[in-house]
Amino acid sequence: MTAPRDLRSWLDLLAAEGELMRIGAEVDWNLEIAEITRRALVKRAPALLFENVKGYGDGWCRRLFVNGLGSRARLNLMFGLPKSASYAELVALTRRRLREPIAPVMVDTGPVKEHVIEGAAIDLTQLPVPFWHELDGGRYINTWCAVVTRDPDSGEVNVGTYRGMIAGRDRISVFLEATRDWAKHFAKHRARGTPMPVAVVYGWDPSMVYAAGHPFAHDEYGIMGAIRRQPVELVKCDTNDLPVPASAEIVIEGSISPDPETFALEGPFGEFSGVYGGFPRPRPVIQVSRITHRTDPIYRGNLEGPTQGSPTESSLMFYVGWAAAMWEVLESQGHAGSVLDVVAGPWTVIKIRKAYEGQPRHIAAAIWGSKLITYIGKILVVVDEDVDIHDARAVQIAIRAYADPTKDFIAFPMLAGGSGDTALPEEASDEVKWGSGMHSKMLIDATVEWATHPVRPEWRNQRKPVNCTVSPPEIVALV
Numbered sequence: 001m002t003a004p005r006d007l008r009s010w011l012d013l014l015a016a017e018g019e020l021m022r023i024g025a026e027v028d029w030n031l032e033i034a035e036i037t038r039r040a041l042v043k044r045a046p047a048l049l050f051e052n053v054k055g056y057g058d059g060w061c062r063r064l065f066v067n068g069l070g071s072r073a074r075l076n077l078m079f080g081l082p083k084s085a086s087y088a089e090l091v092a093l094t095r096r097r098l099r100e101p102i103a104p105v106m107v108d109t110g111p112v113k114e115h116v117i118e119g120a121a122i123d124l125t126q127l128p129v130p131f132w133h134e135l136d137g138g139r140y141i142n143t144w145c146a147v148v149t150r151d152p153d154s155g156e157v158n159v160g161t162y163r164g165m166i167a168g169r170d171r172i173s174v175f176l177e178a179t180r181d182w183a184k185h186f187a188k189h190r191a192r193g194t195p196m197p198v199a200v201v202y203g204w205d206p207s208m209v210y211a212a213g214h215p216f217a218h219d220e221y222g223i224m225g226a227i228r229r230q231p232v233e234l235v236k237c238d239t240n241d242l243p244v245p246a247s248a249e250i251v252i253e254g255s256i257s258p259d260p261e262t263f264a265l266e267g268p269f270g271e272f273s274g275v276y277g278g279f280p281r282p283r284p285v286i287q288v289s290r291i292t293h294r295t296d297p298i299y300r301g302n303l304e305g306p307t308q309g310s311p312t313e314s315s316l317m318f319y320v321g322w323a324a325a326m327w328e329v330l331e332s333q334g335h336a337g338s339v340l341d342v343v344a345g346p347w348t349v350i351k352i353r354k355a356y357e358g359q360p361r362h363i364a365a366a367i368w369g370s371k372l373i374t375y376i377g378k379i380l381v382v383v384d385e386d387v388d389i390h391d392a393r394a395v396q397i398a399i400r401a402y403a404d405p406t407k408d409f410i411a412f413p414m415l416a417g418g419s420g421d422t423a424l425p426e427e428a429s430d431e432v433k434w435g436s437g438m439h440s441k442m443l444i445d446a447t448v449e450w451a452t453h454p455v456r457p458e459w460r461n462q463r464k465p466v467n468c469t470v471s472p473p474e475i476v477a478l479v
């Protein structure tokens with residue numbers, strides 16, 4: 001068996017593959033790193049390791065890593081695929097790995113325990129946390145991390161990626177929506193009046209945020225093991241019993257009080273929707289009690305907020321992972337055989353071989369009724385099997401040709417999952433009030449309606465023009 005993969009061995013692999021750029025020049029954490037990262041994403045450039053962040057040369061944390069999964073080639077490398085593997089192969093392998101979790105193992109100690117910071121020595125601004133977007137509410141420290149909590153009844157552990165902002169030397173205000181697994185743990189603690197222990201992990205194997213950042217399943221550490229083909233080695237935190245990767249770069253230990261008096265302002269943040277999201281409100285706070293870290297640790301951050309021509313790491317990753325998750329949901333709800341392809345993007349497009357009239361609505365209801373109920377599934381388009389859903393123009397043509405807006409554009413009002421939806425008034429996106437932002441979703445059923453599009457024999461039983469055959473050889477040679 002090869003050595004367990006952690007961030008450092010992943011960086012070695014990226015370097016060997018020409019996928020890593022080390023930046024020794026001094027860069028400013030205040031907006032400059034964000035702009036460099038954005039330009040790197042536009043160019044599909046290598047991952048970036050900033051080794052000289054202004055003001056951090058003498059601190060305990062000098063280095064920042066971004067853009068680790070900012071290309072399909074690097075996603076492929078994470079899975080052990082050739083760099084050139086196709087989208088379809090990546091989605092299929094993700095689905096296979098989801099079904100074969102490898103249980104983590106507990107170990108006594110690991111490199112993450114090499115150094116401890118506690119008490120008055122804790123100062124989160126000692127981490128080279130970029131200021132990512134001009135109008136962000138503060139420095140967003142939790143942008144590419146794993147947040148670990150435990151169900152106080154069942155003992156089950158959850159690992160998720162949820163944004164958080166530095167709210168003080170030892171405080172991180174967080175965005176905690178009721179649709180997320182950690183919110184279920186938090187609700188139980190609130191009912192008991194006890195603070196919820198939390199650990200936040202920065203910098204480890206790339207499978208960590210791939211698994212934590214997708215609504216795949218409950219067993220996130222098991223899925224990380226499956227992606228790595230090696231069990232995750234975990235150690236217990238020092239101040240609580242939460243398990244974290246033994247070779248993580250940095251772990252923050254703390255707890256979240258349910259007392260609203262302890263809440264602090266959080267938001268807005270340049271979000272994955274491509275606009276600022278999460279209206280500023282007092283939100284729950286991780287009160288940090290301890291930091292453990294490796295020697296010369298590497299902090300991990302992420303530029304969120306795709307813009308025209310500029311993807312983000314999460315948009316590239318979601319494109320694959322959400323498609324895989326949608327396949328799983330649809331197959332589990334009896335649509336196996338009908339679903340032929342899924343592309344998850346600003347719109348999610350699903351290609352089906354329609355088995356019965358009304359199936360597109362059934363599919364939309366299945367997705368919106370599952371864990372995938374979130375902003376990313378706001379607009380679903382369902383098309384027939386002859387449409388290339390990787391071609392946006394082909395999808396537009398199908399919508400124009402086959403969808404009647406008065407009956408095939410179906411809006412489903414006031415569903416959860418819309419806190420990132422800036423099309424809404426502030427009131428509707430108040431997750432503190434509603435548990436999650438409320439917004440509307442839309443299905444565009446662009447499949448051919450069987451009843452109103454009879455196949456006519458005089459059209460040679462085709463719904464679309466058929467190109468004629470070109471037969472004279474001298475003409476064939478020309479075209």
Ligand SMILES: Cc1cc2nc3c(=O)[nH]c(=O)nc-3n(C[C@H](O)[C@H](O)[C@H](O)COP(=O)(O)O)c2cc1C
Nearest residue numbers: 143160161162163175180181182212213214215314
């Ligand atoms: C980079 C990144 C940032 C994310 N930020 C948030 C966030 O701020 N709030 C949130 O609820 N979900 C966020 N997500 C999505 C959740 O991680 C995702 O829905 C995941 O399934 C949640 O885990 P859970 O199902 O265990 O709750 C983010 C995902 C990624 C990859």
Ligand SMILES: [Mn+2]
Nearest residue numbers: 158181217218
């Ligand atoms: Mn979960």
